[in-house]
Amino acid sequence: xxxxxxxxxxxxxxxxxxxxxxxxxxxxxxxxxxxxxxxxxxxxxxxxxxxxxxxxxxxxxxxxxxxxxxxxxxxxxxxxxxxxxxxxxxxxxxxxxxxxxxxxxxxxxxxxxxxxxxxxxxxxxxxxxxxxxxxxxxxxxxxxxxxxxxxxxxxxxxxxxxxxxxxxxxxxxxxxxxxxxxxxxxxxxxxxxxxxxxxxxxxxxxxxxxxxxxxxxxxxxxxxxxxxxxxxxxxxxxxxxxxxxxxxxxxxxxxxxxxxxxxxxxxxxxxxxxxxxxxxxxxxxxxxxxxxxxxxxxxxxxxxxxxxxxxxxxxxxxxxxxxxxxxxxxxxxxxxxxxxxxxxxxxxxx
Amino acid sequence: xxxxxxxxxxxxxxxxxxxxxxxxxxxxxxxxxxxxxxxxxxxxxxxxxxxxxxxxxxxxxxxxxxxxxxxxxxxxxxxxxxxxxxxxxxxxxxxxxxxxxxxxxxxxxxxxxxxxxxxxxxxxxxxxxxxxxxxxxxxxxxxxxxxxxxxxxxxxxxxxxxxxxxxxxxxxxxxxxxxxxxxxxxxxxxxxxxxxxxxxxxxxxxxxxxxxxxxxxxxxxxxxxxxxxxxxxxxxxxxxxxxxxxxxxxxxxxxxxxxxxxxxxxxxxxxxxxxxxxxxxxxxxxxxxxxxxxxxxxxxxxxxxxxxxxxxxxxxxxxxxxxxxxxxxxxxxxxxxxxxxxxxxxxxxxxxxxxxxxxxxxxxxxxxxxxxxxxxxxxxxxxxxxxxxxxxxxxxxxxxxxxxxxxxxxxxxxxxxxxxxxxxxxxxxxxxxxxxxxxxxxxxxxxxxxxxxxxxxxxxxxxxxxxxxxxxxxxxxxxxxxxxxxxxxxxxxxxxxxxxxxxxxxxxxxxxxxxxxxxxxxxxxxxxxxxxxxxxxxxxxxxxxxxxxxxxxxxxxxxxxxxxxxxxxxxxxxxxxxxxxxxxx
Numbered sequence: 060x061x062x063x064x065x066x067x068x069x070x071x072x073x074x075x076x077x078x079x080x081x082x083x084x085x086x087x088x089x090x091x092x093x094x095x096x097x098x099x100x101x102x103x104x105x106x107x108x109x110x111x112x113x114x115x116x117x118x119x120x121x122x123x124x125x126x127x128x129x130x131x132x133x134x135x136x137x138x139x140x141x142x143x144x145x146x147x148x149x150x151x152x153x154x155x156x157x158x159x160x161x162x163x164x165x166x167x168x169x170x171x172x173x174x175x176x177x178x179x180x181x182x183x184x185x186x187x188x189x190x191x192x193x194x195x196x197x198x199x200x201x202x203x204x205x206x207x208x209x210x211x212x213x214x215x216x217x218x219x220x221x222x223x224x225x226x227x228x229x230x231x232x233x234x235x236x237x238x239x240x241x242x243x244x245x246x247x248x249x250x251x252x253x254x255x256x257x258x259x260x261x262x263x264x265x266x267x268x269x270x271x272x273x274x275x276x277x278x279x280x281x282x283x284x285x286x287x288x289x290x291x292x293x294x295x296x297x298x299x300x301x302x303x304x305x306x307x308x309x310x311x312x313x314x315x316x317x318x319x320x321x322x323x324x325x326x327x328x329x330x331x332x333x334x335x336x337x338x339x340x341x342x343x344x345x346x347x348x349x350x351x352x353x354x355x356x357x358x359x360x361x362x363x364x365x366x367x368x369x370x371x372x373x374x375x376x377x378x379x380x381x382x383x384x385x386x387x388x389x390x391x392x393x394x395x396x397x398x399x400x401x402x403x404x405x406x407x408x409x
Numbered sequence: 410x411x412x413x414x415x416x417x418x419x420x421x422x423x424x425x426x427x428x429x430x431x432x433x434x435x436x437x438x439x440x441x442x443x444x445x446x447x448x449x450x451x452x453x454x455x456x457x458x459x460x461x462x463x464x465x466x467x468x469x470x471x472x473x474x475x476x477x478x479x480x481x482x483x484x485x486x487x488x489x490x491x492x493x494x495x496x497x498x499x500x501x502x503x504x505x506x507x508x509x510x511x512x513x514x515x516x517x518x519x520x521x522x523x524x525x526x527x528x529x530x531x532x533x534x535x536x537x538x539x540x541x542x543x544x545x546x547x548x549x550x551x552x553x554x555x556x557x558x559x560x561x562x563x564x565x566x567x568x569x570x571x572x573x574x575x576x577x578x579x580x581x582x583x584x585x586x587x588x589x590x591x592x593x594x595x596x597x598x599x600x601x602x603x604x605x606x607x608x609x610x611x612x613x614x615x616x617x618x619x620x621x622x623x624x625x626x627x628x629x630x631x632x633x634x635x636x637x638x639x640x641x642x643x644x645x646x647x648x649x650x651x652x653x654x655x656x657x658x659x660x661x662x663x664x665x666x667x668x669x670x671x672x673x674x675x676x677x678x679x680x681x682x683x684x685x686x687x688x689x690x691x692x693x694x695x696x697x698x699x700x701x702x703x704x705x706x707x708x709x710x711x712x713x714x715x716x717x718x719x720x721x722x723x724x725x726x727x728x729x730x731x732x733x734x735x736x737x738x739x740x741x742x743x744x745x746x747x748x749x750x751x752x753x754x755x756x757x758x759x760x761x762x763x764x765x766x767x768x769x770x771x772x773x774x775x776x777x778x779x780x781x782x783x784x785x786x787x788x789x790x791x792x793x794x795x796x797x798x799x800x801x802x803x804x805x806x807x808x809x810x811x812x813x814x815x816x817x818x819x820x821x822x823x824x825x826x827x828x829x830x831x832x833x834x835x836x837x838x839x840x841x842x843x844x845x846x847x848x849x850x851x852x853x854x855x856x857x858x859x860x861x862x863x864x865x866x867x868x869x870x871x872x873x874x875x876x877x878x879x880x881x882x883x884x885x886x887x888x889x890x891x892x893x894x895x896x897x898x899x900x901x902x903x904x905x906x907x908x909x910x911x912x913x914x915x916x917x918x919x920x921x922x923x924x925x926x927x928x929x930x931x932x933x934x935x936x937x938x939x940x941x942x943x944x945x946x947x948x949x950x951x952x953x954x955x956x957x958x959x960x961x962x963x964x965x966x967x968x969x970x971x972x973x974x975x976x977x978x979x980x981x982x983x984x985x986x987x988x989x990x991x992x993x994x
Contacts, residue, residue, distance in 0.1 A: 060463075106554050107550045107591065108550050109550040164587075169587065208762050272751065273751075273757070274751065291755075293751075293755035293759065320455070322702075323454050323455065324455060345456040358762075359763060361770060379768075379769045381767075381825065383767050383769075383825055384823075385767045403450075403766050
């Protein structure tokens with residue numbers, strides 16, 4: 060059982076998008092949506108307040124309780140009177156922010172302030188195929204799909220443009236001119252911060268790299284646009300299959316999702332390029348055994364990023380220069396030849 | 410089934426984040442012996458999110474090797490064993506795989522019960538998402554926000570000695586109740602109460618209507634006393650429930666094992682505690698498990714177990730966490746070839762992306778073992794802070810005498826030569842005096858730890874059945890001297906008659922051939938100022954030693970082991986030590 064990375068020129072992409080907390084879903088099932096469309100909105104709680112009625116109104120607790128003017132669950136604006144007025148000074152207890160009363164207990168109002176409105180965008184054009192009506196929406200599209208190994212947690216969409224002269228070339232500031240303003244860039248590798256900041260200046264909507272120097276991780280995490288790494292960290296060129304797919308789709312609208320789900324999540328950083336479909340296309344396979352003929356990618360040196368086809372899964376463990384014995388496959392690697400690779404160092408490529 | 414032994418066959422499974430390992434023990438000549446092992450990639454992660462597939466693949470390997478059918482047509486474990494020799498009598502399982510449960514620790518005293526709760530959480534692979542205490546100075550509404558932001562899967566509520574504080578604990582319970590009530594309806598946090606037992610029913614009454622409450626023994630029954638073991642066992646059940654809600658297959662494992670499913674770290678700790686009751690009480694017993702996602706350090710002192718688990722230290726997904734504790738230069742000092750910091754950093758982050766990869770080139774192997782050294786060294790230093798007085802780092806910066814030292818973990822198990830594993834342990838742990846280095850190449854220790862419940866004899870005999878590899882006895886004189894100054898004279902008289910004699914000089918790492926299973930009489934005469942563990946510096950003595958895969962190792966490089974600041978000299982020394990210990994030819 061090997062991990063799978065999808066690099067597919069045409070597939071059906073089905074993704075669930077969720078609000079951080081329940082809210083209002085505005086999109087309907089079977090509705091066609093564009094990348095920038097808002098599908099749902101929510102006001103996640105920002106913070107809570109315990110408001111002391113007795114102290115606020117200057118009354119004994121029992122008496123103060125009789126002057127509460129709002130019901131639990133009732134929405135109020137900032138400054139609205141929650142209790143009072145009482146006495147000659149007409150003392151009141153007012154809402155510290157827009158929100159709602161959760162409960163009144165032990166002479167205190169538990170008040171929940173609403174946070175800023177959060178909007179859930181489609182991020183790629185497709186059709187709404189399901190929703191729970193309050194928090195999550197499933198969106199489907201026919202698209203090209205390129206999955207990455209790492210992302211900086213951000214999402215955006217824009218038009219794909221290629222910069223530089225190939226998958227192994229280092230990204231330079233000279234490669235980034237005004238013609239690329241607002242685009243999603245496909246480049247080789249990045250080992251300096253300057254091009255990353257230049258891309259910010261150009262209001263780039265995203266960056267797709269083969270490799271990224273690992274010392275740039277903290278910088279990349281702070282960038283406002285999504286950055287996706289297809290192969291790994293270091294001077295690693297993007298594999299030929301992904302580079303070719305991305306460059307042939309230059310000029311098209313693409314969606315970048317740089318969120319990393321971790322070991323126990325299906326969430327992977329990915330590029331989705333919606334494409335017009337003339338026929339129904341199958342969903343990608345999630346499990347493919349490493350049988351002869353299956354396309355694979357090497358994920359560890361010395362051939363990291365090389366793509367090939369399994370010729371044979373070897374029955375006996377193979378010894379390597381490190382002295383390690385490992386279960387292996389004989390693989391025809393493009394441009395390299397037929398070599399043995401530990402199964403643990405391979406991913407299925409589909 | 411044997412009349413003397415409880416069962417004839419025992420099957421153990423350990424589901425790790427990267428590998429799933431199986432071991433089959435059978436009774437041969439009246440004793441439990443390891444007859445086969447299987448290993449497969451774990452399938453707890455995406456896309457399957459079901460541990461069963463990895464378990465079945467590991468079992469299939471055992472079936473292929475032994476010809477013994479373990480799984481029936483319905484893909485269930487055959488149990489008990491049939492008259493035709495299919496299936497097994499007893500099955501036990503351990504696991505360290507699965508997402509960590511987000512945990513909110515609520516305690517009365519952060520430095521007392523809170524500290525114990527943190528230790529308990531760490532040894533159960535919990536992710537501490539937030540902490541609250543009666544003593545913390547945040548306003549009550551800020552504490553409510555802490556609960557909401559933590560979005561806990563589990564609330565660990567501790568505090569109050571047995572028969573002690575009641576009012577303060579109940580105030581905390583009220584706060585927790587209010588905070589959990591603010592979570593969204595889909596959240597179903599479990600509450601585990603491990604505080605003043607007199608309040609157990611009151612806590613259940615106040616919280617139990619809305620949230621499932623599990624009462625476990627008080628982890629701090631008195632101010633001075635910490636009791637984690639009993640709570641840990643029951644807490645594991647709750648954690649398995651949380652884990653099962655996200656990953657399939659755990660319920661099946663629990664059903665097959667008849668409830669004998671434990672956290673790997675807890676089970677590993679059981680073995681160490683047992684060994685510490687059997688071995689010389691004057692010394693401790695040290696166990697370490699270097700996993701992909703966690704590092705476990707278990708130390709036993711006459712039955713007193715100190716279990717320490719770090720989820721930010723490991724040789725896979727957890728690898729970048731090492732950089733919060735150590736610099737790249739700290740790692741590179743163990744590398745025998747010239748590697749740049751940039752290359753090492755890239756290696757660390759790539760390994761985290763693909764935790765299961767194996768090193769193909771020598772450079773990668775050297776980086777793997779340099780990282781292993783630094784992880785173990787870091788984890789040991791952190792763990793020792795919780796060791797009993799006299800053995801903690803305040804009492805002495807040197808590791809106290811430990812016998813034996815049991816090491817587990819994928820990187821150590823797959824060492825191309827036993828010398829690699831031995832040198833990693835010597836550099837990382839820097840044992841003092843006389844110790845035996847034992848390797849658990851099939852990761853059987855956790856399984857045997859659980860077996861102590863249903864088949865205690867299997868645990869006792871399994872440890873002694875050749876399924877563990879002795880790397881050898883190591884003698885590490887404590888003392889300082891000029892390089893080349895004599896440290897000790899030794900005489901090794903093998904039971905087969907041959908004898909070796911010689912002098913060891915300061916800075917030397919020497920291996921004297923003594924094969925696994927061979928016994929010998931070793932006489933050590935240390936020079937003045939050097940202590941080999943016979944009670945005082947310069948004191949001589951004789952002891953019986955057994956051989957190992959490396960042999961008898963004399964590590965006279967000094968304690969603590971001083972590394973040179975000259976990178977070129979450090980590389981040469983590392984290379985020389987690899988040579989001296991027989992890791993390279």
